[in-house]
Amino acid sequence: MKYGIAVKLALLLAAVGICASAVTGAYSYGISRSLLVESSQQSLVAATQVLGRRVDTSLEEIARNLQVLASHPSVRRTLRQPDARLNAQLAELFELMMRANPAYFQIRLISAESFGLEQVRVDRLGPSFITVPEADLQEKGHFSYVSETLQLPSDTVYMSRITINHERGLYTGAERPSMQLAMPVHDGDGKALGVVVINLDVDGMFALLATDLPLDFRLFLANGQGDILIHPDHSKTFGFDRGRRVLLQDEFAATRKLVTGAVNQVVFQQPTSDGLLQPVVMAFVRQPLKLRSEEGQLYVGLAQPLSSVREGAQHLGLLIMISVLGFGLLGLLGTLFLARLVLRPLRQLIAAANLFGRGQEIGYLPLERQDEIGELARSFQQMQRQIGEQLGSLQASQEQLKQMAQYDALTELPNRRMLQDRLDLAIARAKRHGGCAAVLFIDLDNFKDINDGWGHDAGDAVLVAVAQRLRLSVRGTDTVARLGGDEFVVLLDGPDTERDSALIAGKLIDCLAPGIPFQGGTLRVAASIGISMFPQHGVTAQQLLMAADRAMYSVKANGRGGFGFALLQD
Numbered sequence: 123m124k125y126g127i128a129v130k131l132a133l134l135l136a137a138v139g140i141c142a143s144a145v146t147g148a149y150s151y152g153i154s155r156s157l158l159v160e161s162s163q164q165s166l167v168a169a170t171q172v173l174g175r176r177v178d179t180s181l182e183e184i185a186r187n188l189q190v191l192a193s194h195p196s197v198r199r200t201l202r203q204p205d206a207r208l209n210a211q212l213a214e215l216f217e218l219m220m221r222a223n224p225a226y227f228q229i230r231l232i233s234a235e236s237f238g239l240e241q242v243r244v245d246r247l248g249p250s251f252i253t254v255p256e257a258d259l260q261e262k263g264h265f266s267y268v269s270e271t272l273q274l275p276s277d278t279v280y281m282s283r284i285t286i287n288h289e290r291g292l293y294t295g296a297e298r299p300s301m302q303l304a305m306p307v308h309d310g311d312g313k314a315l316g317v318v319v320i321n322l323d324v325d326g327m328f329a330l331l332a333t334d335l336p337l338d339f340r341l342f343l344a345n346g347q348g349d350i351l352i353h354p355d356h357s358k359t360f361g362f363d364r365g366r367r368v369l370l371q372d373e374f375a376a377t378r379k380l381v382t383g384a385v386n387q388v389v390f391q392q393p394t395s396d397g398l399l400q401p402v403v404m405a406f407v408r409q410p411l412k413l414r415s416e417e418g419q420l421y422v423g424l425a426q427p428l429s430s431v432r433e434g435a436q437h438l439g440l441l442i443m444i445s446v447l448g449f450g451l452l453g454l455l456g457t458l459f460l461a462r463l464v465l466r467p468l469r470q471l472i473a474a475a476n477l478f479g480r481g482q483e484i485g486y487l488p489l490e491r492q493d494e495i496g497e498l499a500r501s502f503q504q505m506q507r508q509i510g511e512q513l514g515s516l517q518a519s520q521e522q523l524k525q526m527a528q529y530d531a532l533t534e535l536p537n538r539r540m541l542q543d544r545l546d547l548a549i550a551r552a553k554r555h556g557g558c559a560a561v562l563f564i565d566l567d568n569f570k571d572i573n574d575g576w577g578h579d580a581g582d583a584v585l586v587a588v589a590q591r592l593r594l595s596v597r598g599t600d601t602v603a604r605l606g607g608d609e610f611v612v613l614l615d616g617p618d619t620e621r622d623s624a625l626i627a628g629k630l631i632d633c634l635a636p637g638i639p640f641q642g643g644t645l646r647v648a649a650s651i652g653i654s655m656f657p658q659h660g661v662t663a664q665q666l667l668m669a670a671d672r673a674m675y676s677v678k679a680n681g682r683g684g685f686g687f688a689l690l691q692d
């Protein structure tokens with residue numbers, strides 16, 4: 123029994139349990155994974171919305187800074203009457219403001235006179251700032267951020283489109299994505315004296331806005347027409363500047379309904395393509411701008427690698443797998459223990475059956491149980507009882523058969539076969555010890571007459587009585603046997619002389635003399651006895667019986683009712 127039922131049952135139950143928990147685990151993993159992905163997508167949308175609002179807020183903050191500068195008394199004064207000292211003060215103010223706002227490329231005060239001549243201009247130059255000398259100041263009246271701003275009412279902000287800045291003479295920001303925000307400066311009569319302009323580093327501003335986002339997030343920006351302005355792949359940005367527009371709705375088909383105005387936000391998964399190094403989840407929102415601007419609105423987008431979105435799900439999957447395996451192992455041990463417990467009475471039954479098979483005491487059986495095991499134990503006990511009874515009757519039959527094989531049924535004396543054995547034994551003993559043995563062959567005289575005269579029952583009664591008398595007349599160590607019919611043999615164990623045998627023969631003849639009572643009458647019987655002795659009349663059972671038989675016939679021939687010895691020549 124290599125693997126018992128307990129192990130097989132435990133393995134089966136554990137396999138079923140593990141399969142069930144694996145299916146449950148896989149199902150819950152699938153659901154949790156899609157929930158996690160969905161929740162990550164919602165979070166990404168929320169982060170994109172926050173970023174969009176930050177853009178708008180940042181632009182409003184720039185507008186407030188412009189308002190501060192445009193309403194500064196020195197600005198109005200120096201525009202009316204250019205003053206080098208005031209210009210220097212304003213340059214300091216511009217520099218201070220640029221220090222506080224790292225995304226400002228430059229701040230300028232431009233006069234409405236002299237074709238929009240720059241009056242004060244501070245440029246960022248690496249980590250420091252430069253106040254552009256008077257000789258390098260330029261006329262900017264032909265730029266729309268000057269001409270259009272001069273037309274605006276007080277405290278109104280002009281916001282240019284986001285473009286690549288091709289202006290000449292810039293210390294920083296040349297050929298970089300930028301936009302200009304400007305505000306007119308009016309005198310007391312409402313006449314426009316000039317404009318204050320902030321040149322904004324668009325990439326820098328978005329980099330600042332996105333500083334607290336995770337490192338693997340990627341930022342996207344498109345203008346109101348969908349032209350891509352910020353993209354990890356720079357070849358896709360400002361396509362219109364190179365004469366070939368690259369539109370958001372063409373790059374990411376899912377954003378079409380956003381650009382057409384059907385929805386305000388979209389979230390979708392994007393496979394590796396279009397400058398993206400790995401599959402991502404992308405969210406785009408439409409961000410209307412509060413400031414009056416040529417753009418009107420912007421499209422802000424964020425991309426998060428799908429792998430980081432799924433990271434949580436993978437962790438969850440690993441946890442589920444470990445749980446399934448761990449609990450499966452525990453389940454296996456538990457079921458193994460339970461199976462052994464359940465099968466213990468079965469093993470007791472097996473042990474009992476083995477003991478029974480070896481003929482030993484079977485010991486305890488779980489007879490008191492009310493379940494199938496108890497039923498089996500009771501059946502086993504009943505079977506054991508029946509087998510015991512059958513064995514008993516078999517033994518009795520065997521005994522009976524043995525009796526029939528060795529004894530005469532009528533007189534219960536040993537039969538011819540048993541006599542043969544006893545005679546062989548007596549001869550062997552006599553040979554070994556140098557002793558003697560005598561065979562007395564007895565045949566009743568005229569027995570036929572009793573049968574004929576009194577009936578067969580009377581004959582039987584005579585045979586039984588003769589047997590009894592013969593037995594009582596010899597020693598317990600001697601054998602009295604019936605050969606059949608009215609023939610008996612008495613085997614005398616170790617008479618020393620023929621005289622002893624003759625004495626016993628006479629005793630036997632005498633014991634038959636008294637009448638045998640039968641049905642109110644008396645039956646009389648006599649016998650003739652032939653005697654042979656070992657070793658003088660024969661050395662085998664056959665020889666001794668034949669010699670005694672012949673001696674008995676001699677007696678019969680000589681008138682019956684006596685005994686005679688076998689002849690030595692025999």
Ligand SMILES: Nc1nc2c(ncn2[C@@H]2O[C@H](COP(=O)(O)OP(=O)(O)OP(=O)(O)O)[C@@H](O)[C@H]2O)c(=O)[nH]1
Nearest residue numbers: 566567568569570571573578579581582606607608
């Ligand atoms: N009742 C009875 N009779 C038996 C049994 N066996 C044999 N007999 C009878 O015993 C008689 C034996 O007769 P025999 O030995 O031939 O002759 P006998 O009448 O004894 O005469 P002798 O031997 O010459 O003295 C026969 O009639 C048998 O039928 C038995 O078991 N019961």
